[in-house]
Amino acid sequence: MTEGHAMLARTNHDERAEQLFVRDLKTYIAGTLEPSIAKSAECLDPGEGHNSRAETTYRLLQESESFGGYLSLRRASQELLWSLVGASVDRQRGDLDAAARSAPVRGSLTLDPQTKQPEYLADRDVHLMPGGYGADIEGVAQGALMDRGGAVYMLGRNGGLLNDGRGWTLASHLKTRWPGRAPKRILELGCGIGASAVPLAKAFPQAEVHALDVGASMLRYAHARAAYLDVDIHFTQGNAERAPYEDESFDCVFTCVVLHETSPAGIEAIMAECARLLKPGGIVAHLEVPQRYDSVPLWTKVRGEIEHEYNNEPNWKVAISADYAAQLTRAGFIDIETGFQDAVRDASPGSFDQVSKGVFRSWFLASGVKPQ
Ligand SMILES: C[S@@+](CC[C@H](N)C(=O)[O-])C[C@H]1O[C@@H](n2cnc3c(N)ncnc32)[C@H](O)[C@@H]1O
Incomplete structure (x- = not known):
């Protein structure tokens, strides 16, 4: 993996070897161990008509030592990732x-120490990242x-150390569905360290880009990172369910892999908040993991149970099962489409259809328009 930008933590020789080791261990777990566990899962499958098929398979798998070994190794590799990158x-x-402190003066940073994290973030360290x-x-x-840590977690396959593949794909989706639209004010809810906001700012250079998240340390970093990457982004600390912006103040509001880390009520609240924040005619887009519960193999469904119990992501299964078209309709949007956008590394229009390439x-995209 090549170095990404001036804020990125550097690695000395030993740290680089350690991080490559974790990446390779995770690749081995996912690429070699998982397929054989998935075959065992198929042998235990109680069958199509069973009403808790994945949960039952998961429970039966837990009776085998090899599955316990796989779960432990998976969890240990995740803990190792954070502890090595953390050191x-x-x-x-x-x-x-x-x-x-010496980053170029770009965009802005507004911190609010009164920000209260929603319970689904305060209650757990999502992905086991210490401190959350x-x-x-x-x-x-x-x-x-x-x-x-996020770049290593994605095995370097989401844009290397920039980890910006999601943002480029979201920008490509906007240009695919609404060619020629040039939003003037764009907002990302749940921006993290700005990995996706930066490509959006580059794809729509005419726009004023805002980005919101809960954590002050993360946002200080995001602000400096964006400045070194040569874009102006206005970062604000707050809760996406009650974002501190005026009604109808944006032309485009989006989230990137946020909804699966919230809760069923959180998803509804964020969708309603997007409707409040958008101007009439404005665009909403939610990018999510590229799986839909109904159409994935049994093993991916079992993985929903594992994400819940071993990776602190209890909403993963809910989010990949959610009917986003219905939820966007309830939130008042029209011209709604859901599907899979080809992952890209620039913002040119691409393929958006009903089949996930994996x-x-x-990436899964659900997008729509606020009525005029
Ligand atoms: C997996 S990260 C994705 C970050 C970024 N969107 C990206 O694509 O790199 C999910 C982010 O959503 C944020 N988040 C989740 N729920 C939130 C809420 N209610 N308010 C603000 N941020 C939230 C988390 O703090 C976290 O930074």
């Missing part, structure tokens, strides 16, 4: 804070952890 970030914390997204620590360390090759 590397800690070693250079002073340098990272200094780099943030909202970690209230000095400086930029939590952002540095999320940025470098992880790292497509």
Whole structure:
């Protein structure tokens, strides 16, 4: 993986070897161990008509030692990822804070120490990242952890260390569905370290881009990172369910892999908030993981149980099962489409259809328009 930008935590020789080791271990678990566990799952499948097919298969799998070994290794590799990247970030914390202080003056940063995290973030460290997204620590360390750790977590396959494939794909989706539209004000809800907001700002250079998330450390980092990547983004701390912006103040509001980390009520609240924030005629777009519960194989359904119990993502299964078209309709949107957008590395229009090409090759998109 090539180095990405001036805020990224650097690696010395040993740290690079450690991070490559974790990436390769995770690749081995997913690419070699998982297919054989998936075959065992098929042998235990209680059958099509069973009303809790995936849950039953998961429970039966748990009786085997090899499945326990797989689960433990999966969990340990995730914990190892964060602890190795965390140690590397800690070693250079002073340098990272200094780099943030001397970042070019671009965009803005508005922090609100009164921000209360929603229960679904406060209650757990999503993906096992220690401290979670909202970690209230000095400086930029939590952002540095999320940025470098996130790129390793994606095995470098989502745009290398920039981890920006989702943002480019969302921009490509907007240009595919609404060619020629040039939104003046764009907002990302749940921006993290701005990995997706930056490509949006580059794809729509005429737009004023805003981005919101819960954690101060993450946002300090995101602001400096965007500045080094040469874009103006206005970062604000807050809860996407009650975002601190005026009614009808944006032409486009989007989320990128946020909904599956919230809750059923959180998804509804964020969709309603998007409707409030958009001007009439404005565009909403939600990018999510490229699986739909009804059309994935049994093993992917079983993985929903594993994400819940071993990766602190209890809403993963809910989010890939949700009827986004119905939810967007309830939130008042029209001209709604759902489907899979080809994963790309620039914002040119691409293919948007009903078939997922799989992880790292497509993303699920649900988008629509606020009526005039
Ligand atoms: C997987 S990260 C994705 C970050 C970014 N969208 C990207 O594509 O790189 C999910 C982000 O959603 C944020 N998030 C989830 N629920 C939120 C809420 N109610 N308000 C603000 N941010 C939220 C989390 O804090 C986290 O940074």
